[in-house]
Amino acid sequence: MTTSGQKRSEIERLQAVVDVHGGDRERWPAADRLALGALVAHDDEAAAIVREALALDRLLNVAPALxxxxxxxxxxxxxxxxxxxxxxxxxxxxxxxxxxxxQRQHIEAAEVGATATGLKLPPRARVHLWGRRATQGPWQSAVMMVLALGVGVLAGATLLAGDAANSTFTLADASEDVVLQQLVAGDETLDAIAEDLL
Amino acid sequence: MKPNAPGKTEAAGGAMQEPSDAVLVQRMSGGDADAFALLVNRHVGAVSAVARRLLGDDGEAEDVTQEALLKLWRLGAGLSIDGPGVRPWLRRVVSNMAIDRIRSRRRVDVTDDVPEVAEAPRQMQALEGNEVSVRVDVALQALPERQRLALTLFHFEGLSQMEVAAAMNVSDEAVESLLARARRSLKTALAGEWRDLLASDERV
Structure with a gap:
């Protein structure tokens, strides 16, 4: 016959086991499964402890997954x-x-780039243009050259325009005709440079 | 004679068998992307579930799952596969990655002194929508990371105590303590839910 002290000790052990392993007896250590089986089968308090642990197990199983x-x-x-x-x-x-x-991301990235530059990309280029294995065809080099040229022309125009403006100030005491001639000469120079570049 | 289904081999009795992880890894090492696809389809669910439960966020779980599986692809033949296949290795990789993310999150929180506002909508959703699964998720995310990892591996992944200890590189006793503290915290946090569950069982 189980004394009350023994029973208390077994209940405490049962509580410790379910705290670690949950309510599923299959997950308990074999020794505890054997030692506590009779207690769970015949003691209401022990059975309640296991029911609570099983309820918690079931709750955990509804944790969200993808x-x-x-x-x-x-x-x-x-x-x-x-x-x-x-x-x-x-x-x-x-x-x-x-x-x-x-390859959704790379296709989208290439399409954004193509839209920005107003280019119609061939299908393969659409996939690989911004990808790690991108290879540059002749048309891509041409586009890059034209873009670089455009930037160069703009930068040059800005500098020359600045020079022309400066020269206007340095010639403030000169006659109006002289200033106009200088400005016209500056415009012609710009046009000549732009033509050469293009 | 009918051709074999992709990724299947014919066993002695004529039944079609899924190739083992070791076979697929060997094929994958030779650049066979179909073999890799089979491995991904076989393991993505379990691996993403571990990541999802550790991180509590679908997007981050997808990121680390992708990183872990691409690591498998890159390693190829460099990976030694034994009986249980690649699952334990993937689980370990994804757990480590998830924990790194949790730690870096915490560093950002500390340095930027930002209150944890990200949790609020989910808590509100749990309170207002009375969604049990969201409440469980919130309770799980509130656990310290090592407790959550031990519980994820033991309860959700079905690892034994010893396997959890090996995966986490801690002693059996440490796993026992982590699991016990995790379950006690959850039992308190979800007291209303498990009591409702028991009550509904009794009504049936």
């Missing part, structure tokens, strides 16, 4: 990123993979 749809999209993105990245600095042969590769 939805299946989100999980599927994530899986697709991971595989796409791996295929795009290649391996060890090299590239994965497209012949080795039948996996769909959406």
């Amino acid at each position: 939805s299946p749809e989100r999980e599927a999209r994530l899986a697709q993105r991971i595989v796409a990123a791996a295929v795009k990245e290649g391996r060890w600095g090299g590239e994965t042969s497209s012949a080795q993979s039948s996996v769909a590769v959406p």
Whole structure:
């Protein structure tokens, strides 16, 4: 017959076990499963402790996880990123993979760039223009040169215009005709430089 | 003769078997993205669940899951696969990444002296919407990170106490203490919920 002291000790042990392992007896250490089985089966207080622990286990099981749809999209993105990245600095042969590769971010980034520059990109360039494996074709070099040229012309025009303005001030005491001639000469110089560049 | 389904091999009895993680990793090491896709589909759910429960945020969970699986892709043959496959390794990687994120979050909070406003909408949602799962999530996120990790690995991932200890690089006794403190805190935080659950069981 179990004395009250023994029972208290077993209840305390049971409480310690469920605090660590929860209410599922399959998760308890084998020794405790054997030692406490009879107590749980025949003692109301022990049975209540286990019921409470099982209720908490069930609550924990409703903790949110990613939805299946989100999980599927994530899986697709991971595989796409791996295929795009290649391996060890090299590239994965497209012949080795039948996996769909959406590469959404890079396509979007390239499209934004193309819209900003008013360019119509060929399909392959749309994917790789801003990607890690981007290769520059002749048309891309041409675009870059034209853009650089434009910037150069603008910068030059600003400097020359500044020079012309300065010369106007230094010639403040000269006649109006002289000043006008200088300004006209400056405009012609600008035009000549722009023509040369273009 | 019908061709095999992608990613499946024919067993001696003619039944189609999923290739093991070790086989897929070997194929993946040769640059086979289909093998990697099979590994991703096999493990993304479990790995993202660990990340989600540790981080409490879908977007961050997706980020670390992606990082962990891409690490697998990059390592390839450099990874030693034994009986349980890549799952324990992935779990460890994703747990470490999640904990790093939690720690860096805390550093930002301290240095910028920003109050934890991010939790407020979810708490409000829990109070107003009476969503049990949100309440559970809030309670889980309120646990200290090591307690949450121990509970995630033991309860949600089904690891044994010894496996949790190995994964966390702590002693069995430490795991016991972490689990006990975690469950006691949750029992207090979710007292209304588990009592309601018991009451509804009794009514049935």
